Every structure is written in structure tokens, then in C-alpha cells.
Amino acid sequence: MTRHAGGARSGLTIWLLQRASAVWMALITPVALWQVAGVTDYAAWLALFQPLYVKLIMLLTVIAVLVHAWIGLREVMMEYVQPMRLRLPLLFVFLAASLLCVGWAAHIVWVVV
Amino acid sequence: MRFNIYRYNPESDARPFMQAYEIDFDPQGKKLLDALIAIKEQDESLSFRRSCREGVCGSDGVNVNGRNVLACVTALEGLKQPIEIRPLPRLAVVRDLIVDMEQFYQHYRAVKPYLINLDPEPENERLQTATERAMLDGLWECVLCGCCTTACPAFWWNPDRFLGPAALLQSARFLLDSRDQATDTRLDFLEDPYRLFRCHGIMSCVESCPKGLNPTAAIGRIKHLLVDRAI
Numbered sequence: 001m002t003r004h005a006g007g008a009r010s011g012l013t014i015w016l017l018q019r020a021s022a023v024w025m026a027l028i029t030p031v032a033l034w035q036v037a038g039v040t041d042y043a044a045w046l047a048l049f050q051p052l053y054v055k056l057i058m059l060l061t062v063i064a065v066l067v068h069a070w071i072g073l074r075e076v077m078m079e080y081v082q083p084m085r086l087r088l089p090l091l092f093v094f095l096a097a098s099l100l101c102v103g104w105a106a107h108i109v110w111v112v113v
Numbered sequence: 114m115r116f117n118i119y120r121y122n123p124e125s126d127a128r129p130f131m132q133a134y135e136i137d138f139d140p141q142g143k144k145l146l147d148a149l150i151a152i153k154e155q156d157e158s159l160s161f162r163r164s165c166r167e168g169v170c171g172s173d174g175v176n177v178n179g180r181n182v183l184a185c186v187t188a189l190e191g192l193k194q195p196i197e198i199r200p201l202p203r204l205a206v207v208r209d210l211i212v213d214m215e216q217f218y219q220h221y222r223a224v225k226p227y228l229i230n231l232d233p234e235p236e237n238e239r240l241q242t243a244t245e246r247a248m249l250d251g252l253w254e255c256v257l258c259g260c261c262t263t264a265c266p267a268f269w270w271n272p273d274r275f276l277g278p279a280a281l282l283q284s285a286r287f288l289l290d291s292r293d294q295a296t297d298t299r300l301d302f303l304e305d306p307y308r309l310f311r312c313h314g315i316m317s318c319v320e321s322c323p324k325g326l327n328p329t330a331a332i333g334r335i336k337h338l339l340v341d342r343a344i
Binding site for chain 1 (some may be wrong): 192266267270271303305306307308309310311313336339340343
């Protein structure tokens with residue numbers, strides 16, 4: 001089957017991203033909780049974040065949370081914030097805040113710990 | 114029996130109001146529509162739609178004690194009194210319990226609810242295997258009463274852009290028909306942020322369907338087709 005041009009085709013991609021981020025969070029959360037449960041002091045906490053793959057997984061998880069949250073907020077606003085002049089700035093503010101959070105998380109994972 | 118019925122005549126009433134009725138009526142074995150007809154005998158200004166009185170025509174959808182139902186298949190017994198009867202939510206009221214279904218039908222027409230097949234017409238009929246036919250069960254039974262769509266909050270917020278569960282169920286009915294050839298254009302039409310994807314799967318439609326159908330599952334099957342096509 002082929003796809004034809006035309007229309008705003010963002011529905012499926014955004015819905016899939018929401019599903020994918022949900023699956024990622026569902027898989028990671030129990031593992032993270034189980035790992036953190038064994039941590040008793042700050043040294044162990046630091047050691048936990050030393051391997052590169054842990055840093056990458058953490059960053060990916062932060063991105064999944066923010067993508068999921070942004071899509072959720074977009075869904076809420078498509079229903080409750082009908083005036084476009086209000087909805088669009090709000091979506092941009094949330095997007096900017098999300099990007100800042102990603103940068104902040106990267107900083108924490110690579111520089112702080 | 115005691116009733117509280119939504120009344121509104123745009124020609125004479127400034128605003129809608131609830132009118133109380135009390136009738137001497139034995140509810141045993143009777144349906145809500147029987148009571149409405151008895152009330153209309155007492156007050157013939159009360160307006161409501163009804164036709165087949167057995168859950169096939171789908172014209173007497175009303176909101177009873179907060180739930181969308183077909184009056185003709187809803188048992189009177191067990192309903193909490195006074196029974197509150199209102200028109201289906203979100204649609205414009207023409208008069209009393211009669212709503213303007215135009216928006217609903219517009220969405221229905223938009224999904225092209227007919228078989229699109231460009232092959233030469235066969236001598237007799239287009240055949241299906243039993244399995245192909247079984248794909249349509251749970252989809253063809255819809256009577257278009259509007260109970261599901263008007264119970265859907267996604268439709269309440271975006272009634273002009275979200276197609277609503279009834280139209281999407283009909284879309285699925287033709288998407289999944291082995292004889293239909295327009296799958297691609299049908300999916301193109303639905304792949305939009307509003308028409309299909311306003312559905313959050315809260316299953317209000319399933320809860321309110323008087324025919325026991327599952328529009329949420331039908332919408333899930335459409336999403337499946339969309340994902341299959343995209344990936």
C-alpha cells in the first residue's frame with residue numbers, strides 16, 4: 001500500500017511515540033527501582049551511574065518521560081484549550097521546558113555523577 | 114411513576130426546563146418508551162422520536178438518569194425514580210427530546226459507509242469466505258442511534274473534527290470488508306490528529322451502546338491497520 005500526500009498526518013506518529021515511550025517506561029521503572037533499592041550510600045549511588053550504558057538508558061528514560069508528558073499535555077490542550085492563540089504558545093512553552101529538562105538531565109548524568 | 118423530563122420549545126420557551134410528570138403506570142415488563150407514550154397521551158406537547166419500538170431503527174436514543182439508552186429496549190423496572198429523561202448530550206435540541214443529528218450524519222457520510230469496489234460487477238454477488246464474513250460481526254449491527262458518540266467526551270470537546278465512535282465503527286466495517294478496495298484512501302482520511310486519534314480509549318461508547326457493540330475495539334483495529342501500513 002502507498003500513502004498519498006495531503007492532510008496533517010501527525011496523528012499516527014504521535015500516537016506511536018506515546019505508546020513506545022510508555023512501553024519503555026514500563027520496562028525501565030521496575031529495573032530502576034530494583035537497582036536503587038540496593039543503594040545504601042552516596043558512593044554506591046555514584047557507582048551505579050558510572051557505566052556508559054546506564055547513562056544512556058537514564059537519558060533515554062528522561063526523554064521518554066518528557067515525550068510522553070508533552071503528548072499528554074497536547075492531548076489535554078486539544079480538548080480544553082480551544083483558542084489557538086493560547087494553545088500554540090502553551091505548547092511551545094512546554095516544549096521549551098522539556099528541552100531544558102533534557103539538557104539538565106544530560107548535565108546531571110555526565111557531569112555531576 | 115414519577116418522571117422528570119427535559120422540555121424545550123425554541124419557539125415559545127426562553128430556556129429549557131425540567132418538567133415533572135406523575136402517571137399511574139405498572140412498570141412490570143414495560144419499556145421506557147411505553148411510559149413516554151403514556152405521558153404523551155396525558156400531555157401531547159411532549160415531543161420525542163420513535164419508530165420501530167424494538168431497538169432496530171435507533172431513533173429513540175435519550176439520556177436516562179445520566180446514561181444514553183434506547184428508550185424502547187430499556188426496562189422501566191429498576192430505574193431510580195423520579196426517572197430523569199434528557200435529550201442526547203452535546204447535540205443541539207430541536208425540541209424536547211429531539212436532537213439535531215446532522216453533525217452525527219455528516220461524520221457518518223464522511224467515512225464513505227458503502228462498499229467501494231472498482232472491479233466489474235459479477236453476475237450474482239461478491240462472495241466472501243465464512244472467515245471473511247466473520248470479520249464484520251460486531252460492526253454491521255450498528256443502528257446509528259448516536260448513544261455512543263454523544264457519550265464520548267472526545268466528541269463533546271471536538272464535535273466538528275472528531276468523527277466519534279459510531280462513524281469510526283462504520284469506517285472499520287468497510288475497512289475490514291474483504292470486498293472493499295478503498296482501504297488506502299479510507300486510512301489516508303483517518304490519519305489525522307483529530308478524526309480518529311482524539312479517541313483515548315475510555316470506552317464510554319462501549320458502556321452506552323444499546324446493541325452491545327464495542328467501538329473502542331473497532332478503533333483499535335483501525336489503528337492496527339494504520340500501523341501495519343506505516344511500518
